Amino acid sequence: MKVECIAFSEGQNAKTYVTIEERMKPLLVSMKLFGIYFDPKQDDNTSGQLQNGRKRIPTRILAFIGHRQYCYMVLLLLWINFFRVIVGIFPPNETLPFRVLNMSWYLQCTLNVSVMVFSCQKLSQLRSFYNYWDSLYKHNVTNQIGCGFKCPVKYLMFATSGGWVLFFINIAAAFTILFGNLSTSKDFLDDMLQPFPEETWAVALQIILHVISSGAWVFPVIFLAVISRIIKDQFFIFRRILSKQIQEAGDHIPHCLPELRSRYMQLCEAVIIINRTFKWILGTSFFLQVFMACFNLYQMINRPQEMFTLFANSFWLGSGALIIILLTRSSSDVHEAAHSLLEDIFHTGTKNATTELLGQLNLFVSSLTGRSTGFTVVDFFVIKKEFLLTMAGLFITYFFLLLQFKI
Template sequence: MNKGTVTQTGRNKERENDPFTSIEDRLKPLLLSMKIMGIYFDPTQAKNKVEPSETYASKTNPPGWWRSINRLYCYTVLLLLWFNFGRCAVGVFPLDEGLPLRIILTTWVLLCALSAAIIVAACQKLTHFRSFYKHWDSVFQCPSTNNMGCGSKFPAQYLKLGTATGWFLGTFNVAALCTIMFYDLPISPVYLKAFARPFPESKWVIIFNIVLHMFQSGVWLFPIIFISIIARVIRAQFLQLAKILSRQIQEADGHFPDQLTELRFHYTQLCQAVDIVNRSFKWLLGVRFILDIFLACFVCYQIINGPLDIFVIAVNVFWLGGSVMCTLVSAMCSSGVHDAAHSLLDDIFSIGTQDVTVEQLGQLNLFLSKLTGTSVGFTAIDFFVITKEFILTLSGLFMTYFFLLLQFKIA
């Protein structure tokens, strides 16, 4: 007995001595990559007139002048992205053989500019990312959370893999453009003309476009990785809560679980975290779905009805694969949050009610109404919650469109 008490006391002391790592610090490799690409700055900067979080002290607190430079850098990149979209929009016409490529390029540039604007706005507004970080850390610094066994879980391996994948694909995208621009390939004249319009095809214009293409590649990839990592973090906590609830129901053996009130409160806190981060993600996901689906459909049309040149087909397949993968990854990760949040419903129905009190029955009804009420998950501009059914519907529509195009081509 004394030995067990000493062991438990030692564990408590280790837990007290172990400093809490905020989710913002855990996301540091990805957030640093986004800062390099000019689409993220620290939401706690001095200009926002917000004190550091009362629940934790960040390990890395850069000086105020550095945060101001980072913020100015992000707004400069955003201005360049919108300038590039205006340039591409002006140079879309006339109607010639390069029009499909210019439409694809203009749509992609618009997608990057809108994505960057949404993320920069979310960094500036204190009710978005800053509020999510503070809320999440306050939930998992609460002693009752650790006592229930609902400690914070973070997919560090997925973070490293996602960040490395973003850099690899971004580098590949820029290297492919440099190869097309500086080597005499069959498609090089068309691409040179499309990327330079309405300016002359000079060396400095090409270099300027390659530099912008580097930033646009980061804006295209890293927001999807950011959404995926946050979705996996939230999903892991919901699944962990479901396991704890299932174990407590089995241990109760037909009686009411002792910690159901605390578990319900923790579930409510997780749902609130989803609502907070969805303030930014709903716009980002909505814009990505609309423009990525348009790109996929238009590129698919070009593959079937366009020229049968191997280089043109390779480029179009890359565009199609990128649009489809970005849509699938964001939709699957978002639907995983919805499925995990509602995975507790079966366990709630199996709770025993022997010797249950009126207060306990009220807690059970509140928990049940939360699970069966409004769907919990990420949305697309608040139009609908992203679920697995949405992925199935989207896949069916795209396959129908593809086979209709193929049928018209054969006819």
């Protein structure tokens, strides 16, 4: 008995296919504004078109036209600012805890930009993921078995809008503390500008750096969450098609099992490729966000603060916790979706199965029960749902230690 694979309406052929990069355009444009993202191929094409035009543009001017150069300049500026903040820690005084917290936040933002710019430049990372993903979903067989590419447009728009909301709240809180004529405003401004004097040019430069850093703090996390959601949805599409084929096959192995297994393995390979970028974002985010959240909690419990400053610290503490939860949940969802097919595979019938189909079934089971598929923290471990409980236990324990012993 043979069960034919059915093509569903969500499949697209190569002529009408819209690339994953094009579908994510609202988010990628937002990232480009802050110098976090660029397309090296687009810059190369722009340079070639300008050079081949009627008026030849001088090489020095042409070098600064591409968005790649803008990202490099932003990255250089952020690293210079980070070293400026390190110098500003000295000499230590009663505001040292805030300066350490400020330094950690700028380090987080700078590392986020460094990872994204390096990933955009290195063709084996983001560019390789885009090409691999598009080649998989342009393929006719992928569409014929009903596993066409579906992009969660509503989630993408919601996530991008949420990133902008968090960005503007962070900017508004910082501006209010700096220029709100609060009792802590002058000390806060002095610590932010160290070791520079409190002059107009220094304040203007600090505002620009804080705006760029705020975008670098938020949007790489949104980027990871959106990619995770897209990958998770595709794994669940595979599961839905596989479950339907198993039910229709009855006691037999579905005829299209080899095609499903092949496409599933290619989707797992896409996760491995994008993990080359995400493992560094996850590693630096978990380490620094946990450190800043604990340090901020210490400040709130052990240092007297006026109402607005307490509110601002609560916002930053909550934002750090939100980022940790979003990163953990998004990454663990990919792992769960990738291994969700195992339950359906166990219900596959084997009556009158050929040697080839039995081999395909065994390979499918081996891939689902073998190495874990998902995003890692610098290749140390795959993020699963249990990791969120570990993080929650860490914060709860630290919170009660602070309350009990006033450390």
